[in-house]
Amino acid sequence: MMYYCRKAGGLLVTLALVSLITFGVFQILPGNPAYIILGVDADPMQIEALEQSMGLDKPLYQRYFSWIRGLFAGDLGTSFRYQQPVSQLITSGLTVTGSLAVMTMLMTVLIGIPAGIWLAGHGGRKYSVGFSMLSQISLSVPAFCMGIFLINLFSVRLKWLPSIGYISWAEDPAGCMRSLLLPSLSIALGSSAVLIRYVKVSVTNQQKQDYVRTAYSKGLRKSKVMYRHVVRNSLIPVITILGMLTADILGGSIITENVFSLPGIGRLISVSISSRDLPLLQGLVLYLAVIVVLCNFAVDLVYSVVDPRIRLK
């Protein structure tokens, strides 16, 4: 219980600090949200009215405290740029980024773990060289590059899949899958390459352990040794990587979301900064901090399932 309390306490302090810093930075940066929204042809009357409706005519500390007050009441405020509640914008961004993250993780795990195990089992053989070359390539090609390549192949030439946009799951499940296939693939190719290397190294190391020899000497079959003992013990570092990866994708891949015009968290982040949308950015910072803490926590939980010797402390 203490563990959770400490985690939660740490989270609160982090959030308070980060929100203060964000407020501060936005004070220093040049740029007035009202000018940015209305552009060069704005009538002075319009600018004045908009500033007033956004509360920009009030002093900074007053705005900060009213934001904090709203936060405790569960109200993240209203976005300057979209003139909609921040919580609503983040929720809708999260459905996009969340779906993308689920698809990507699925692909990463499905490609990475079997391939890693297989490679460790067949180390040194001729396949292994080809496979590590492939993984080297997908590792060194950045996701956006892969994305552009995939768009060119599957959207422009073959016209199988859409190159832009997002369709929600509720609206059309098949369309949703189709719209997310290319973006998640472009991230998953790189991340599964990372995963393959981790799994391979980890499994290879475990295979050299004494208990493996003992298992064989007890007369267990190779597959049983592999899946009962080796793989299980090798998964710990792999889970750490997966946890970090999940937090990463849920944080929104600004570049991938841009390439595929996905209205996710990454897009919200870039918009909130470029349009000086302080309420939106504050909400996003809050969201990101929570996601990182939650992912770490989930990783801890999975540890204890995979290896009962590890206990939450």
Add this chain to the structure above:
Amino acid sequence: MKKNLKNMLCIFMAVSMLILAGCGNSAAGTGASGSSASGTSAVSAGSPESQKTGEESTAPAQTAGTENQGEKVVRINVGSEPDSLDPWMSAATDTEAIFMNVFEGLVRFDEAGSIIPGLAESWDISNDSLTYTFHLRKNVTFHNGSPMTSEDVIYTYENLSGLNGEKAISSKFSSITNLEAPDDYTVVMTLSDVNAAFLQFNKIAVLPKGYEEQAVAPVGTGPFRFVEYVPGQKVVLEKNTEYYDESRMPMIDKAEIYIMTDESAVVTALQSGQLDIAGVSAENAEILSGEFDIYNSPQNMVQIFALNNSVKPFDNVKVRQAISYVIDKQQVIDGVFGGYATELYSNFSPVMGTYYNDQLADTYTVDIEKAKELLTEAGYGDGFSMTITVPANYQKHIDTAQIIVEQLKQVNITAEIQLIEWAAWLEDVYTNAQYQTTIVGLTGKLDPNDVLGRYTTTYAKNFFKYANPAYDGLIEKAIKETDETVRAEYYKECQKILTEDAAAVWICDPNLTVASRKDLKGYTFYPVGFMDFSKMYYED
């Protein structure tokens, strides 16, 4: 426990395989037949659950065909998010380009930019030019079903001018001193000052009295009604079947405007069939020209190399003239815009027709020797260093800056390009004039006063810091002149003064290039941004 884990892993993998396999199937299947599903359900009248966010975005996943169940849809791109759905609170060109399909004012304008009747079928202007009497059309209804009468017009103008006791919505209408409605279809406005540009102001949207939801569910009288706006993704409009003017009755059923800022995403969306028509750059138009029809027209924009007239050395007219002699605009037009641009000689595009001064082309032809002479006279014979501040999100302006840097080297001027964020540009350069030189595009206006008035000392955003009392006086005289021929002469004179003073270097009016599906016809260019969907149609 160990067994469980293995089982779990197996189940997990099996399930994931199924999901993946399923999505593979659907991917293959939808392209051929199922495209209607996404198309028809896309419109959910702005339910908050369906709203997704981001700066650019989406087109439906359908790759084949726009005509779902016989519905004719035009899918087009726009470069930025709407600033406000409430037309009175909106100032962005892109927003106006979309929403002029939804809203109408007392007057409208045609392709040449001339004022034509809108909601008012005619008007009388008194001899002293202070009283405007508008006669309204009698068969107009708002999209919410209520008829449009003088009551709505009075409501509109009371709000705009602040005559209702509240703060005025627009400074343009502050000269209205009295509003009257003698009957349901006549409105009389009285002005305090003569303003030759006033008639043109009345293109501003007339809104229904007492309707408060404009910012969420806008209601106008135009040929299209608003369906939904999904932040970061799209704006959807549909045909107004009750539209009063048969000649402008839409020929398409729906218009979907996708918010996309990335040019390459626009091109792939066109190529993969997710957009029907889109504005693209000249070089991309070339790539697309096989599969698409390319339309191309000057857009009444002024790409300007602005020199801050209030800082050294640009406060010296000879330095500004010298720079004008150095800059070879044709190089920019060819290098940056692929030849698709019109060279400019003052802050005025030839698109503006009768007001354009066509006598200025020879004022500064490229002449390096002359430039050096002028610089020596100004005391800068050895050249100087300067900074060109360019908004980082406009690649065309950055490319232009690079060419200019090279050209300036010929007279020993060392220019350095400084890229800044658009937000910072708006504040530092545009609002506070804290800069030496900058490159930017000024969007077109219908009235010459809105274009040339930028250089008067009374204009708040005169970021050129140009100050010339004679010029101010001429602009003042022109705005009070109701004889159009005389007024045009004044504006021609204004352009001449600007050019002679080299208030800035005006480079070109870059063409607006549009790539359109070959069976989609009727795209029309206007001197201001306007996607006129009422003219678009599909050829059978």
